[in-house]
Amino acid sequence: MIATTTSSLLTDLHCSQCGSTHNAFVRQTLSSCCQAPLLAAFNLDNSGLQKADLATRTKSLWRYEELLPVLQPDNQITLGEGFTPLLSLKRLADTFGFSHLSLKDEGLNPTGSFKARGLCMAISKAKENGEQACIIPTAGNAGVAMAAYCARAGLEAVVVMPRHTPDAFKEECIGYNANLIQIDGLINDCAAKVHELNQDGRYFDVSTLKEPYRLEGKKTMGYEIAEQLNWQLPDVIMYPTGGGTGLIGIWKAFHELKALGWLSKEQRLPRMVAVQAENCAPVVDTYLGKQPNSKQYIGKPTLANGLAVPRPIGEPLMLNVLRESGGTAIAVSEEDMLAGVSDLCRYEGIFAAPEGGAIWAATKKLLHQGWLQSTEHIVLLNTGSGQKYLDNVKGQWRR
Ligand SMILES: *Cc1c(COP(=O)(O)O)cnc(C)c1O
Numbered sequence: 001m002i003a004t005t006t007s008s009l010l011t012d013l014h015c016s017q018c019g020s021t022h023n024a025f026v027r028q029t030l031s032s033c034c035q036a037p038l039l040a041a042f043n044l045d046n047s048g049l050q051k052a053d054l055a056t057r058t059k060s061l062w063r064y065e066e067l068l069p070v071l072q073p074d075n076q077i078t079l080g081e082g083f084t085p086l087l088s089l090k091r092l093a094d095t096f097g098f099s100h101l102s103l104k105d106e107g108l109n110p111t112g113s114f115k116a117r118g119l120c121m122a123i124s125k126a127k128e129n130g131e132q133a134c135i136i137p138t139a140g141n142a143g144v145a146m147a148a149y150c151a152r153a154g155l156e157a158v159v160v161m162p163r164h165t166p167d168a169f170k171e172e173c174i175g176y177n178a179n180l181i182q183i184d185g186l187i188n189d190c191a192a193k194v195h196e197l198n199q200d201g202r203y204f205d206v207s208t209l210k211e212p213y214r215l216e217g218k219k220t221m222g223y224e225i226a227e228q229l230n231w232q233l234p235d236v237i238m239y240p241t242g243g244g245t246g247l248i249g250i251w252k253a254f255h256e257l258k259a260l261g262w263l264s265k266e267q268r269l270p271r272m273v274a275v276q277a278e279n280c281a282p283v284v285d286t287y288l289g290k291q292p293n294s295k296q297y298i299g300k301p302t303l304a305n306g307l308a309v310p311r312p313i314g315e316p317l318m319l320n321v322l323r324e325s326g327g328t329a330i331a332v333s334e335e336d337m338l339a340g341v342s343d344l345c346r347y348e349g350i351f352a353a354p355e356g357g358a359i360w361a362a363t364k365k366l367l368h369q370g371w372l373q374s375t376e377h378i379v380l381l382n383t384g385s386g387q388k389y390l391d392n393v394k395g396q397w398r399r
């Protein structure tokens with residue numbers, strides 16, 4: 001009997017450093033040639049796919065299944081991730097002098113963050129490739145998402161997380177039956193522990209960009225922004241940047257939509273802005289020329305746990321996105337991100353993660369600096385729900 005297959009257009013993987021081609025139909029981690037992230041490629045020219053095909057599709061990221069890497073429908077491990085609302089922020093815009101602000105609320109994803117997109121894809125592919133056990137270093141949300149999708153797929157999960165992470169992240173991982181290991185330090189210290197625990201290769205390592213498919217899940221934010229705006233893109237996208245998969249993925253998605261012919265070749269793409277915390281702003285420092293790269297960067301914890309990534313492996317790819325798009329990188333203080341969380345709550349009823357507070361704080365700052373024009377259409381990506389961060393925001397509401 002021939003197994004049913006999805007109509008995935010996956011063809012191969014390309015090394016992000018040298019461009020060489022790698023087999024997409026076997027287990028892959030970093031590229032064997034350069035130890036660099038691998039990027040999935042699809043057969044998009046003459047695919048015959050039409051925008052109108054989407055009309056009747058499921059309201060989750062699986063509506064784009066041809067553009068995703070999973071080959072067997074049975075391996076699509078889903079909790080209903082994606083197709084989050086793009087909300088207009090009218091009260092905030094009126095109050096702070098903007099004319100067109102929108103927010104994509106990724107806090108509504110399963111497990112309360114956009115990490116669900118990446119991990120649903122990585123764990124679906126891990127299952128498809130016959131993996132039994134997965135391991136991840138995390139600042140919080142990625143570990144929770146991996147634990148949930150592993151539970152649903154019936155895979156063993158090991159999550160290595162900084163000890164200072166709010167309890168809500170830890171309890172949820174334990175609830176999903178993950179083996180939770182706590183480390184004194186940041187995500188790079190957790191990564192060292194993962195390396196130590198996985199000397200014998202017993203686990204599939206789902207670290208950011210060390211396998212090719214979390215990026216494929218995250219890129220669907222780009223498809224959705226385009227589709228939800230009826231294929232008219234905003235002028236600017238504000239993105240809270242840690243490991244950078246969202247930034248890199250959204251940019252990849254826009255290029256794929258051009259290759260499909262769903263966006264015109266001439267269409268101007270948005271300026272992409274990487275927002276970081278002053279406590280841990282490696283990409284901002286490299287972008288501003290304060291260091292050649294972040295390989296030696298020392299970061300401090302931040303209330304926006306997801307932004308505490310001192311030495312992101314995807315830095316070269318992120319810098320390309322910022323330069324190609326004419327974007328920029330900016331850091332905000334802990335105080336400003338808390339004020340940002342308060343603003344989103346009191347003016348719009350959105351309880352964002354501190355990462356979401358940070359992008360709103362950065363948006364106000366860039367308007368004051370004249371980098372943003374008040375008439376531009378600005379899309380904010382709120383990457384997580386505030387609900388897991390109560391330990392971080394408790395008693396700090398701005399009046
Ligand atoms: C992980 C995380 C980020 C950073 O995302 P990257 O795609 O790794 O840059 C931002 N916000 C939240 C809430 C996160 O969990």
Ligand SMILES: [Zn+2]
Nearest residue numbers: 015018033034
């Ligand atoms: Zn290479």
